[in-house]
Amino acid sequence: xxTLQNYLKKxxxxxxxxxxxxxxxxxxxxxxxxxxxxxxLSQSPGYLFIPIHxxxxxxxxxxxSVLSETHLLLIEKILHSAACQEAGNITYLQHLEECxxxxxxxxxxxxxxxxxxxxxxxxxxxxxPEKYTSLRRANSFxxxxxxxxxxxxxxxxxxxxxxxxxxxxxxxxxxxEDLANKSExxxxxxxxxxxxxxxxxxxxxxxxxxxxxxxxxxLYQELNKLRQEAVASTLGGVLLSGGKH
Numbered sequence: 001x002x003t004l005q006n007y008l009k010k011x012x013x014x015x016x017x018x019x020x021x022x023x024x025x026x027x028x029x030x031x032x033x034x035x036x037x038x039x040x041l042s043q044s045p046g047y048l049f050i051p052i053h054x055x056x057x058x059x060x061x062x063x064x065s066v067l068s069e070t071h072l073l074l075i076e077k078i079l080h081s082a083a084c085q086e087a088g089n090i091t092y093l094q095h096l097e098e099c100x101x102x103x104x105x106x107x108x109x110x111x112x113x114x115x116x117x118x119x120x121x122x123x124x125x126x127x128x129p130e131k132y133t134s135l136r137r138a139n140s141f142x143x144x145x146x147x148x149x150x151x152x153x154x155x156x157x158x159x160x161x162x163x164x165x166x167x168x169x170x171x172x173x174x175x176x177e178d179l180a181n182k183s184e185x186x187x188x189x190x191x192x193x194x195x196x197x198x199x200x201x202x203x204x205x206x207x208x209x210x211x212x213x214x215x216x217x218x219l220y221q222e223l224n225k226l227r228q229e230a231v232a233s234t235l236g237g238v239l240l241s242g243g244k245h
Contacts, residue, residue, distance in 0.1 A: 004041060013218030014055045021067050022051050028076045032083035045166035050075070052219065056158045059215055062151040070106070074144045077102045082140055096121075099143040108146045119152040120145055125160050127208050131190040132201065134171065135164045161212050165205050165223060169230045202231055 005023050008014040025040045034040070041047050057066045065071050078099055085095035103113050120142035124130050145155045164186075171178065171185040175194070178185035187197045205227060213220035 004039075004043065007043065008041075008051055011218065011222050012052065012055075013216045014051050015058055017067060018051050018054045018058060022054070025072070028080070031076055031080045032087065032089075033076070033079035035083070045169055049162060049166050052162055053158070055219070056162075056212075056215065057148070057155070060151070060154055060158075062148045062154065065147045068147075071144065071147055074102065074106060074146065075141070078141055078143050082138070095140060099140055103143055103146050106146065112146065112149060113143075115149070116143060116146055116152070120156055120159075123156060125164065127160065127204050128164060128201075131192075132164075132186050132197075134184040134186040134189050135167050137184050138163055138167060157211070158215075161209055162223070164201075165209055165227060168201055168205055169226065172230055202227075 005019055008019045008023075009016060022041055027034045027037055027040055041051065054066055081090070081095050081098040081102070084090050085092055090098070100113055103116075104110075121139050123139075125132075125135065128135055139159075142155065142159060145152060148155060168186055171187050174183070175185060175187055177183070178188060186201060187194045189197060192200075206224075209220060209223050209227070212223065
């Protein structure tokens, strides 16, 4: 864990309060998202985005609840439901209904939940064409924004900076498997070829992460390096997959 802490603080520029808060947190019991995991965080994108998200919120002064038990419990419950949906144990619609119930139990009013869905969950990205629906598959995480009702636009702005990159990296790794299983993958979205989607998204993502340079230059530099390294290591496979899917 000390090595991970150093990476988060020194390479990603994550605020020490965020790192200390998360690295000392116990793995949630009976939570499908942390199933078989011994530590709360890791360098894999599915866990790395959590401290990045909290760091951006903390830097934006959206409220004292960023590093609160209430906020983390919301995140953990939503991710548990998301993992159950990904595993095929529940449908996507059932997952959304579970997220609504989680917010209701946290005391969030129905009107506010509908506002969250309109402002965040169902909101199209600004830079990414709507045909790339797979890049929005993690948007249910944004139900956790219920504690920051005056900052939905800002939260979505940072979400678009970070999450499409992580999903793109994940989809590059899983391309062959997703092709075989016909699973969601941004490189398989629309009728365009894998190669065409790859180059289009590569270009858009290079632009989408740029606003991070002003907020946290270390984070921007490291994410851009991850993008470049992943692209360089998987480009051949993408081109070999060829044509239309």
